[in-house]
Amino acid sequence: GAVVSQHPSRVICKSGTSVKIECRSLDFQATTMFWYRQFPKQSLMLMATSNEGSKATYEQGVEKDKFLINHASLTLSTLTVTSAHPEDSSFYICSASSAGERYGYTFGSGTRLTVV
């Protein structure tokens, strides 16, 4: 089946620094990828839709200058959390649409970000 690889699985960074998270579709091309954020004991919240070769579409309330998304190829999207603060600590998850209707969307394994 379709596989989405997300890296790193966990990262700790200092407040004020930037962190990049990668999301790769390993065996299919993904023209569209999605980025979610999940706080403890809460559901996934969609942050943005990443389209290959064009600007990402952000959900209401998500700061596009803080969460930079780049989708430069059909197999790679990156999310950069800029000037991270402790309140950005969360579980970030990407997903990509796979070929055909069989699987719908495939999700990465997530990145646990801790800002100290």
Next chain:
Amino acid sequence: DAKTTQPTSMDCAEGRAANLPCNHSTISGNEYVYWYRQIHSQGPQYIIHGLKNNETNEMASLIITEDRKSSTLILPHATLRDTAVYYCIVRPISSNTGKLIFGQGTTLQVKP
């Protein structure tokens, strides 16, 4: 906003069938029902999806009511590894690029 409602939590005895309900009373004719689950600290995992007919795969069965306003996910022989949050989501047929909006899901606890 999510277009589905699910019970917050359910318990199931190991080895028994787990039946997880989902209400999607505003579903339109061109929307699938998808089920995903999320085991703690992992990304969601696809389980099954359907349009109007009942579906079965190696993981589960999906029963959709005739009016399509609700569905039930059935795990026929629940194991401890099935403990997870189960999400029921509706998605348009026509788009492989449409957003997936998650509700709160049902936390299923499988007990020995």
